[in-house]
Amino acid sequence: MADPPMSKAQMHLKHPDFVRVAGYSATEVIKTFNRPQKAVDMLTPYWIYVGEPMDNLPFTIYAYCMADYFRGSFVPRNRSHEMSMRMQQKVEEGGAQFEFRQEVEKILVKDGRVYGVRTRRGDEIHCDYVISGAYPNRVYTQMIEPLSEVPEGAIKFVNGNRLNVCPVSVMLILAGTPEENGFVNYNTFSGDTMDTNEIWRNSQNLTEPYNFLTTVCLNFANPDCVPAGYTHVSITNLVPVDPFLDVKEEEYYDLKRRLASEMIGKFIEANGVDFRSRIAEIEVSTPITISHYVGAWKGSIYGYSHSMDNHIVAKRTMEEEDHFIKGLEFAGAHALAGDGQAPQIKNGRLAAKGVLKDMKKKEAAR
Ligand SMILES: Cc1cc2nc3c(=O)[nH]c(=O)nc-3n(C[C@H](O)[C@H](O)[C@H](O)COP(=O)(O)OP(=O)(O)OC[C@H]3O[C@@H](n4cnc5c(N)ncnc54)[C@H](O)[C@@H]3O)c2cc1C
Known part of the structure; x- marks a missing residue:
C-alpha cells in the first residue's frame, strides 16, 4: 500500500541536506565545495545524462544521478532488453498478461474516469485503470476519447513541460x-x-x-x-x-x-x-x-526537462493538481522520476501507488 508522505518537519529533521540544497542549481552547490576547476570539470560531464546545463539543473537531480554512478553499475549480459524480458517473466509469474504489438489508439473516458482502451486492431478492453507509457502530449491531444473529456489543465500541463534531450x-x-x-x-x-x-x-x-x-x-x-x-x-x-x-x-x-x-x-x-x-x-x-x-x-527518450523553473520538488508538490483523469496514471520517462532505466522502475512504482490510492478511496466511499 502507498507510504504516507513525510511531514515537512520530519523532512527537515531527517534529510536536512536535501532540504538545504533543494532550491539551488548544480553549479551553485558545486561552487561551495571550493574545488579546483579541474575537479569541477571532472564532476560535470554526467550532466548530459540528465540533459540540462549545470546552471539550470537542480542540484537534487544532479545528486540523484551522481549517487547512482558512485554506487556502481551493472550491465546486463544480453543488453538492457534482457532486463525488460526478465521483468516481464516475473510479472507474468504474478498472473499478469502481456499483449505485444498491440498499439493502444484510444483511452476511453466517461465522466472524468477511464473505463478502457481501444487498440489499433479495434479491440475494446474495459478496465478501471490505465497506466500509460505514451507521453501525456499524445494522450491528451490524440488518445482520450472523447477529447472533450480532456480538461484545460491537462493541455496547460503538456504545454508547460519542455521536452528533454x-x-x-x-x-x-x-x-x-x-x-x-x-x-x-x-x-x-x-x-x-x-x-x-x-x-x-x-x-x-x-x-x-x-x-x-x-x-x-x-x-x-x-x-x-x-x-x-x-x-x-x-x-x-x-x-x-x-x-x-x-x-x-x-x-x-x-x-x-x-x-x-x-x-x-x-x-x-x-x-x-x-x-x-x-x-x-x-x-x-x-x-x-x-x-x-x-x-x-x-523521439524523446528523456521525458520532460528537470530545470530550476520546473523543479522535481515543485513537480512533487503539484502531483495532485497535475492528475487530470481518474483511473489514468503515467509511467515512463515523462513521469515524476524522469529518464533512465532505473527511474522507470520508480515511475512504475509511483503509478502503481496511484492506482492503489484510488482503489482505497473508492473502497472508503462505498
Ligand atoms: C541510445 C540510447 C541509450 C540509452 N542509454 C541509457 C543508459 O545507459 N542508461 C539508462 O538508464 N538509460 C538509457 N537510455 C534511456 C532509457 O532507455 C529511457 O529513459 C527509458 O527507456 C524510457 O522509458 P520509457 O518507458 O519512458 O520509454 P520506452 O522504454 O521507450 O518504453 C515505452 C514503451 O511503450 C510503448 N508504447 C508507446 N505508446 C504506446 C501505445 N500507444 N500503445 C502501446 N504501446 C505503446 C513503446 O512501444 C515502448 O515499448 C538510453 C536510451 C537510448 C535511446
Missing part, C-alpha cells in the same frame, strides 16, 4: 580489439569545452559539428558482446529535438551521414586512433529513429 548515436562494430582501436575504458566523454552553456548552445543547431560526445565501448563491461577480435562502440550526443523538426524527408539520409561522419571524426581527434578503415558495421540513429520505432513523442 534525445540521442543522436553512431553505433559501430570495429575489426580489432578495443586496445587496437584506441579504447582504454567503458565510457569516454570528449569535447572542446566543459562549459555546459556553450555545449547547450552548440546542440541547438544542426550546422555546427557537435562539441561534446559520450562514447561507450561495451567490451569493457561485457567482453562477450561481440566475437573476439572486434570492438563494440557507440558515440552519442544528447540534444534538444527542435532542430530535427524542420528536417525534410529528402535531406534526412544526407544529414544522418554527415552527423555520423562528424561525430566519428571528432571522437578520433580526441582518441587518437583512426579506426575508420576498420568499420565492420555501422548504424546511425536520431530522434526520428526513436519516434519511428517506439512511438516516443518527437
Whole structure:
C-alpha cells in the first residue's frame, strides 16, 4: 500500500541536506565545495545524462544521478532488453498478461474516469485503470476519447513541460580489439569545452559539428558482446529535438551521414586512433529513429526537462493538481522520476501507488 508522505518537519529533521540544497542549481552547490576547476570539470560531464546545463539543473537531480554512478553499475549480459524480458517473466509469474504489438489508439473516458482502451486492431478492453507509457502530449491531444473529456489543465500541463534531450548515436562494430582501436575504458566523454552553456548552445543547431560526445565501448563491461577480435562502440550526443523538426524527408539520409561522419571524426581527434578503415558495421540513429520505432513523442527518450523553473520538488508538490483523469496514471520517462532505466522502475512504482490510492478511496466511499 502507498507510504504516507513525510511531514515537512520530519523532512527537515531527517534529510536536512536535501532540504538545504533543494532550491539551488548544480553549479551553485558545486561552487561551495571550493574545488579546483579541474575537479569541477571532472564532476560535470554526467550532466548530459540528465540533459540540462549545470546552471539550470537542480542540484537534487544532479545528486540523484551522481549517487547512482558512485554506487556502481551493472550491465546486463544480453543488453538492457534482457532486463525488460526478465521483468516481464516475473510479472507474468504474478498472473499478469502481456499483449505485444498491440498499439493502444484510444483511452476511453466517461465522466472524468477511464473505463478502457481501444487498440489499433479495434479491440475494446474495459478496465478501471490505465497506466500509460505514451507521453501525456499524445494522450491528451490524440488518445482520450472523447477529447472533450480532456480538461484545460491537462493541455496547460503538456504545454508547460519542455521536452528533454534525445540521442543522436553512431553505433559501430570495429575489426580489432578495443586496445587496437584506441579504447582504454567503458565510457569516454570528449569535447572542446566543459562549459555546459556553450555545449547547450552548440546542440541547438544542426550546422555546427557537435562539441561534446559520450562514447561507450561495451567490451569493457561485457567482453562477450561481440566475437573476439572486434570492438563494440557507440558515440552519442544528447540534444534538444527542435532542430530535427524542420528536417525534410529528402535531406534526412544526407544529414544522418554527415552527423555520423562528424561525430566519428571528432571522437578520433580526441582518441587518437583512426579506426575508420576498420568499420565492420555501422548504424546511425536520431530522434526520428526513436519516434519511428517506439512511438516516443518527437523521439524523446528523456521525458520532460528537470530545470530550476520546473523543479522535481515543485513537480512533487503539484502531483495532485497535475492528475487530470481518474483511473489514468503515467509511467515512463515523462513521469515524476524522469529518464533512465532505473527511474522507470520508480515511475512504475509511483503509478502503481496511484492506482492503489484510488482503489482505497473508492473502497472508503462505498
Ligand atoms: C541510445 C540510447 C541509450 C540509452 N542509454 C541509457 C543508459 O545507459 N542508461 C539508462 O538508464 N538509460 C538509457 N537510455 C534511456 C532509457 O532507455 C529511457 O529513459 C527509458 O527507456 C524510457 O522509458 P520509457 O518507458 O519512458 O520509454 P520506452 O522504454 O521507450 O518504453 C515505452 C514503451 O511503450 C510503448 N508504447 C508507446 N505508446 C504506446 C501505445 N500507444 N500503445 C502501446 N504501446 C505503446 C513503446 O512501444 C515502448 O515499448 C538510453 C536510451 C537510448 C535511446
